[in-house]
Amino acid sequence: MYLILAGPGIIVMIADNDAGGITTYAATGAKYGYHLLWFLVLLGPIAYYIQEMTVRLGAVTKRGHAESIFYAFGSFWGWFALLDLVLIDWLTLVTEFIGMTAAMSIFHVPPWITVSVVSIVMALMVLQGRYWTWEKIAMLFCAVNLVYIPAAFMVHPSVPEVLKNSIIPHFPPGGFTNDLFFLLMANIGTTIAPWMIFFQQSAVVDKGMGEKDIGMGKLDTALGSLFTILIAVFVIIVTGTVLRGMNIDSAAQAAIELMKTNQYLGTFLAIGLFDAGFLGAICISLATSWAFGEVFGWAHSLNKNVKEAPWFYAFYFFAILTAGIVVLIPKAPLVLITLFVQVVAVTLLSATLVFLLILLNDEASMGKYKNTLWQNIVNITIVTAIIVLSTAYGISTLFPNLFMGS
């Protein structure tokens, strides 16, 4: 039964470890070794609690997240969320292509070939005409993401040290600095992203999950959050063991550095980076198409073919092609785009989390599946903390020296 219903939770959680995510984990390990493993372990349950709400909301209301916001809060907040989502998804899609082209350039594959092949594969995945098939292919790519696990064993980490740093919360030697703050926030930002909320709720609806499937949906999300954290931890173990003390700007740079010590290790990291970018790209582009389809009333299901849902697919292809082309433009401001993503994401993340909490407390539409007192205590605490920290992160991106000197 689980194998039939498994999918949205696992896919969204593993795709959450996208190209930007792998870069963040690689930089975290290289800079602070194993010292921040406990923080990543802590983010697992947090991601679960947020995403679990989308399962209940989608299964009970049968509406995607964009449609839910329009329906509940009216067109002003609806347009704000939808247009913000389109902007941030497209920018994030660009960063996924940056990650994929960087990873393949390690194997001397020119960017235009990477962009072309990826676009064709992404098109074939959706054009086969069934959500179920798309989901199972996506899960195969999720399995490739587990490549970091053997990579971590290859570097022979100190298991007691890994376990100690995973369980006991502490700051690395040097204390709380601006760099540490920035990396902590980047890890939160990569674990909880607005597109994930839109994607999972729409996927639950497209898959046809109902109230009776909520239990399995929760299990799927719990397993997904376990895998996402495992992958993050194993990336940190790899770079924390081999590249400790180095300043890493990108996962591709980490892969190149790792190749100098062990060619297989660098290859694993590069394959993982490509796969992460690919998973992120297929989920993000779908999240946008679903959202637009829901609001505009277009047919918007992977179970429909191009003739039946032309605008849904047109949006999907338009997003992929334009994002791919931007990466191929010489001297495109890619670093600026990456920074801009972080700031704009904050605005949508805060709004989406507030909407999510309000929607999950609406007895009229949620009935017995509305948040319990305990769920509200946990979720309001998490949402408040995320909003405060992500806002601080967004502001520190705009004004780097505002909070601390070092």
Add this chain to the structure above:
Amino acid sequence: MGSFIYEIFVKGLKKFFADTVSQVREINRKYAVPQIKTTAWTHFALISLGVYLAVLLLLLAYKFITLLK
């Protein structure tokens, strides 16, 4: 050739934008009234969110202006 391009692209684009505008109007009509039960807590949360986003927007605008200078 010129009239062919005009027929296909210019008229097509005009129709696309006209259709989109009418669709947006339709969506605005459909979702004109928020359906969620407005409790004091909901009201407070939405107003706080609006203020918060306005402040963020001002900070972004300030950053842009200082960058341009």
